[in-house]
Structures are given as C-alpha cells and as structure tokens.
Amino acid sequence: MVQLLRVHGSQNAFFILDQTQLINPLTDKELVSFTKKITDAQNGVLGGADGVLVVNHPTRPGSTAQMRVINADGSEASMCGNGLRTVARYVAERDNLTDFKVDTMNASLRVRQHEDLAPGVPAFAVEISPVKFDRTALPFDNLGHERLLDTLVPELYPSLRFSALAVPNPHLISFVSMEELNGPALEELGTRLNSDNPYFSDGVNVNFGHILGHNKLFVKTFERGVGFTNACGTGMSATSLALALTHPDTASFNKPISVYNPGGMVKTILHRDNYNYWIELIGNATFTHTLTVDEAALHAVNLADLRKNIVESNESQAYQTFVDSLPSLSI
Numbered sequence: 001m002v003q004l005l006r007v008h009g010s011q012n013a014f015f016i017l018d019q020t021q022l023i024n025p026l027t028d029k030e031l032v033s034f035t036k037k038i039t040d041a042q043n044g045v046l047g048g049a050d051g052v053l054v055v056n057h058p059t060r061p062g063s064t065a066q067m068r069v070i071n072a073d074g075s076e077a078s079m080c081g082n083g084l085r086t087v088a089r090y091v092a093e094r095d096n097l098t099d100f101k102v103d104t105m106n107a108s109l110r111v112r113q114h115e116d117l118a119p120g121v122p123a124f125a126v127e128i129s130p131v132k133f134d135r136t137a138l139p140f141d142n143l144g145h146e147r148l149l150d151t152l153v154p155e156l157y158p159s160l161r162f163s164a165l166a167v168p169n170p171h172l173i174s175f176v177s178m179e180e181l182n183g184p185a186l187e188e189l190g191t192r193l194n195s196d197n198p199y200f201s202d203g204v205n206v207n208f209g210h211i212l213g214h215n216k217l218f219v220k221t222f223e224r225g226v227g228f229t230n231a232c233g234t235g236m237s238a239t240s241l242a243l244a245l246t247h248p249d250t251a252s253f254n255k256p257i258s259v260y261n262p263g264g265m266v267k268t269i270l271h272r273d274n275y276n277y278w279i280e281l282i283g284n285a286t287f288t289h290t291l292t293v294d295e296a297a298l299h300a301v302n303l304a305d306l307r308k309n310i311v312e313s314n315e316s317q318a319y320q321t322f323v324d325s326l327p328s329l330s331i
C-alpha cells in the first residue's frame, strides 16, 4: 500500500505523491491525468486541490529529494513556494532531517525546519531563487520593454503599474488600492494572460499587492494553471521583493515582512548577495489528510479507491485557530 498526503501552505492545497515508495513510478502522462482528476474541485478527492507535488529521488549531488510541481490543469511549474514548505516537512519527517536541500526544476534550494507558527502549526523556511527580471526569463514579448519595474503598460491594463519577476516561475505584480484589489481587474488580467495572448506566451502568475504599512502587505494571486488560489508562496516572495525595489520606504531587506493573504499569513525576508537577490519564505506546512491506497489505483486513477481509506489529522483546526488570531484587516 502507498500513502498520499493532502497538505496546505496558507491554504494553497496540494496532494503529495512520493514516487520513491512506488514499484513503478507514474509516467509523466499518468501524472498529468492523475493530477487533473484528483484536484478537480467538483469530482476530485477531498474537494480537489491546486496541484500535485511529486517527490522523487534527488537529481543533483548534495540534495535529499526532488520536488516537481504539477498544476491543477496538468501543466508543470518550475517552482512552488507554499508547496516546497510542505514537501520540506514531508522529507524532514521521512528522513529525520531539519536542514537540507531539495532539487526543483531550475535550482537546488535550502529548506529548514522553523519554530512552529502557533501550537500545532509546524512551519518551514524555504529559499526562493534564482530571481531574474529580464524579458526572456519570464518570458514576455511585444510590450516595448526589456524589464518591467513599476512600469505603466497600457497593453496590459491602463492605469496600473507593473513589475515582472521570475523566481524562477513567472510573476506579474501590481500594487493597487483596496478597491482595485477587490475589483474585476485581477481575474480579467489573469484569465487573459493565461489564455492565448501576444505578451506572455507561457502564461504568468498575476499578483495584486496592497501595502498595509512598513514591511506589511496583503497579496492576492491569480495563478497560472490554477486560477484564484488562497495564496501563492512564490507570488508573495516576488511581491515582497518588488515592494522593496519600487517602494523602498515601505520595505526593508534582511527583516521579516508580514505577508497576509486570503489563506493566512507568511513571512518573507529579502536578501541581496552581490548582485543576486534571494528570498526566504517562512510559513505553515500543514498536513490535513493521509490517503492509503493500492499502487494500481494510482496508475488507474481510481478515485473511488482513493476515497476509501482517508484519515484526517487535527491540524486544520490548529491552523484555523492561528488564522483567527491574526489581526482583522477589513480587506
């Protein structure tokens, strides 16, 4: 029998599939079909999820595991910050480690156990890097700019200023008023730039940031391959760095930034080493359910079998208590 976990980081929900425990790991084609079915909000398992995090043997020397990120629509992303925290906890508990590296598509990233966010809310700190700004790294095209940093881009949306960062998955960021945060622009932009469009050929995660105070902001994200999520870890990290670069009076390097989101709150810490930026993302790594299933049911994507043996943890309640303790932001 094989165990799958349902997990979340700031209520950005995933299933973790550890392929190292399988006799025959799922092929890429099987992973796509498995992910689309299990994450489906109507017909999937446990109300679906935003994606599947696949744990494999490490691919680079010095790392303990590899994480692959399959979005709900079956596309593969180069990184997932909220997901990496949960994979870090999974591998830490599996291998009895507290500080190690996980291979992602473009980089081997340091992860480490952090003190709990609250009673019963385990937390991990993960490295978000490399950070790039150039047009080809995202990529974007036909906008008449090589970089976007608080730039007016009427082709995207009149009146909003945009920054574009790859961390290394692509993020478009705009700092907006409360009205704009809750208005139609985020969904309109996210939908348009993740459909066939002349600007972002690979799609892009779109983040609206609302500045709440010094080192304090709210971020809402429309994710590529998913749609609206409760939170996006790489999005909150990229938005924190964009804040410090474009509104330097409101954010500091090397000090925790509180990033509130519809699913809770995380901390980011911005670092600059020579000319390279990297970000530390600190937040919950919550395991809500364990699913035990026969390996054949994974290959067949037999959802009925996946629903048969599910054990719920008490971590959802502990996380809710943590969320209830956060200041009310009237957003």
Ligand SMILES: N[C@@H](CCC[C@H](N)C(=O)O)C(=O)O
Pocket: 012, 069, 071, 076, 077, 078, 079, 080, 081, 082, 083, 169, 170, 205, 223, 224, 225, 226, 229, 231, 232, 233, 234, 235
């Ligand atoms: N939720 C993630 C990001 C997942 C990948 C994203 N949808 C993409 O396609 O780049 C996070 O927490 O960073």
